[in-house]
Amino acid sequence: MTKTPLQFRHNGRDVAVFVDGGVNLLVALRELIGDMTPKFGCGQGGCGACSVLIDGELHLSCLTLAEAVNGRAVETLDGLKDGPNLHPLQRAFMEQFAAQCGYCTPGMLMAAKSLLDRNPSPSRAEVIEAISGNICRCTGYEPIINAVLAAASSGRARA
Amino acid sequence: MLELRKDIFADERDDNLKEIGKGTQRQDMLGHVTGTSTYFDDHKLQGMLHLKVLRSPHAHARLRRIDTMEAERSPGVRRIIRGADVPRNLNTLLSLINFGKDDEPSLAVDKVRYKGEPIVAIVADSPREAYEAMAKVRVDYEPLPAVFDVEEALKPGALVVNETYPKNTFIYHDVYDHQKLRFGDVERGFAEADHVLEQRYQMSPIEHAPTETNGSIAAPDTNGRYVVYTSTQALFFSLDTCAKILDVPSNTFHFIGGTVGGGFGGKVDTLTEPLAILGAMLTGRPVRYQLGREEEMQFGSPRGAERIYIKDGVMRDGRIVARKIRAYFDSGAYTRLSSYAVVKCVAHLPGPYTIPNVHGDVYCVFTNRTPATAMRGFGVTAMDFALECQMDKLAHLVGIDPMEFRILNAYRDGDMKAHRREAKNTALIECAQVAAEKAKWPLREEVKRMSSRKDGGGSRAAISPTPIEPAPQRAAVSQQRTTYDRAPPAPIHEPPPPAPPPPPRPQSPSHGATRFSSVFGTRRR
Numbered sequence: 001m002t003k004t005p006l007q008f009r010h011n012g013r014d015v016a017v018f019v020d021g022g023v024n025l026l027v028a029l030r031e032l033i034g035d036m037t038p039k040f041g042c043g044q045g046g047c048g049a050c051s052v053l054i055d056g057e058l059h060l061s062c063l064t065l066a067e068a069v070n071g072r073a074v075e076t077l078d079g080l081k082d083g084p085n086l087h088p089l090q091r092a093f094m095e096q097f098a099a100q101c102g103y104c105t106p107g108m109l110m111a112a113k114s115l116l117d118r119n120p121s122p123s124r125a126e127v128i129e130a131i132s133g134n135i136c137r138c139t140g141y142e143p144i145i146n147a148v149l150a151a152a153s154s155g156r157a158r159a
Numbered sequence: 160m161l162e163l164r165k166d167i168f169a170d171e172r173d174d175n176l177k178e179i180g181k182g183t184q185r186q187d188m189l190g191h192v193t194g195t196s197t198y199f200d201d202h203k204l205q206g207m208l209h210l211k212v213l214r215s216p217h218a219h220a221r222l223r224r225i226d227t228m229e230a231e232r233s234p235g236v237r238r239i240i241r242g243a244d245v246p247r248n249l250n251t252l253l254s255l256i257n258f259g260k261d262d263e264p265s266l267a268v269d270k271v272r273y274k275g276e277p278i279v280a281i282v283a284d285s286p287r288e289a290y291e292a293m294a295k296v297r298v299d300y301e302p303l304p305a306v307f308d309v310e311e312a313l314k315p316g317a318l319v320v321n322e323t324y325p326k327n328t329f330i331y332h333d334v335y336d337h338q339k340l341r342f343g344d345v346e347r348g349f350a351e352a353d354h355v356l357e358q359r360y361q362m363s364p365i366e367h368a369p370t371e372t373n374g375s376i377a378a379p380d381t382n383g384r385y386v387v388y389t390s391t392q393a394l395f396f397s398l399d400t401c402a403k404i405l406d407v408p409s410n411t412f413h414f415i416g417g418t419v420g421g422g423f424g425g426k427v428d429t430l431t432e433p434l435a436i437l438g439a440m441l442t443g444r445p446v447r448y449q450l451g452r453e454e455e456m457q458f459g460s461p462r463g464a465e466r467i468y469i470k471d472g473v474m475r476d477g478r479i480v481a482r483k484i485r486a487y488f489d490s491g492a493y494t495r496l497s498s499y500a501v502v503k504c505v506a507h508l509p510g511p512y513t514i515p516n517v518h519g520d521v522y523c524v525f526t527n528r529t530p531a532t533a534m535r536g537f538g539v540t541a542m543d544f545a546l547e548c549q550m551d552k553l554a555h556l557v558g559i560d561p562m563e564f565r566i567l568n569a570y571r572d573g574d575m576k577a578h579r580r581e582a583k584n585t586a587l588i589e590c591a592q593v594a595a596e597k598a599k600w601p602l603r604e605e606v607k608r609m610s611s612r613k614d615g616g617g618s619r620a621a622i623s624p625t626p627i628e629p630a631p632q633r634a635a636v637s638q639q640r641t642t643y644d645r646a647p648p649a650p651i652h653e654p655p656p657p658a659p660p661p662p663p664r665p666q667s668p669s670h671g672a673t674r675f676s677s678v679f680g681t682r683r684r
Contacts, residue, residue: 030203036201036203039198041452049370077193086193090192099191101370105191105192138421
């Protein structure tokens, strides 16, 4: 099978791989780059577990053709920390008990980051809207919403 | 004499276990928020192959012929696995505790009994090549009528879903087609009651829908062993089940699990590990078998549907004097855990209330639906839904506040439960009082002063005279274990054969271990 060369920035680092036609970004990230933070939940855009940022915008990596990110910047949960230091969202998720099984957490965090990058002071309704594409089956939505709001206010406190 | 310098580690553990009332961080939280928690699918192994399963599109069909010739030649295919390749194709999960007969094949051989049942497994270099080969498998189905309703399945002349249980019910203790509870005389209770209310309740199957689908990766390890990364909720149960199905000693496997992307009961069925390991055994390569979302919905077992009939006799003063329950648990086509759910359900009757006459009949019924399994309180949850709906209706019927009605009928310390065990450490009254207070639900002072520790026992501890019913006859021989999965394919265009003749009693397991049954409470060889 013919493979297509693909180059993009992955969490600030240039990567280059060869992909089979039709391979989605989720598979490319997990199996070719080795970044296991985006998760497979449904493969059909229903659950949000595979959410990543492409040029700062929230996307579902399972519905994105890998070839479509050529030359662009992809951010995943793997790049959220600053060295050993947790991002305010990660700290808030820990403090607010915003993860149970943890499987939706990478997608939730990327959806939340996308929101706070655009809107540092969201209302509760805006947080709910921002994570509405991410399913948590342990039904911990309330702590997740609280964590995003707490991260937003801690960000304001520092600013 | 050399001694460990314990003083170096003295401050590592203070043995203070007083944790109640303190917030404690989950030990896995840092992994979760950094994405480093390792789920089964986060293992990337050199040369890993991918296993996909061809599933039945029919709820009930005879398999006349399975042709894999073209699929075997499909690019990237390493191995096609059929039922005959599975060392012990028939299994039932709770056979590990000596409960139930082996009735479910890993891969269907002569028939499929529910939509989504596995027929052929394909191991290929990539998922895509496995799917392409799957499209080349030719299966000649003879669709058969199907039964989807529990009460239809029990009617005389109903088609047989699962030949291991020809009456379409699980058989308890080799004799009983259901679980019974008898305490007092409900008919006398109804005759004395001021009101009698009979209602029907129906609960649908519920899919757990974990965000991570069921799956596992099996890889050849050193010394002829296999390492298995799995999403299971029941690590050693799955390990033992695989040892049984694959007919190898259990120390052949090193199971690694622990981080599960949501389970809720839907990851106890050992759905993927046996075929993943068998694939690894047959190819000598790591094999990954992960369910897609549609497979998870269709093939991953749900919480089983239940149909419940409740008939209650109640006095004008609010006392329930008789409760008669008939319920049907839809096990789907095979026994996974519904047989056990029924036992739990009957143990829960008549709910947390003191009722002098109780009569329960609960059936585990086979239908051509996806086999059902555990889910959060299964066996009790749906029955409680029905019982508590019934309590509201009864309260309305006699004109008593529903909270007070529950407190009035709640069991108290010293009461006799329908299982002939004394009620101890009861707390329903206090729960209801606290719930009422939190909900700002007004209770009369007299009711607020009631207590689980007062006014129990005495006449409430009596066992009402209970009519004795004739015992059922022992099960017919046709209900013994069958070996139909080893039988040659059925001839074409013939009516379904009658239940096969009884094979010799199954041999005792080769490992000869003593089995302890928590269901029977006995120790047996």
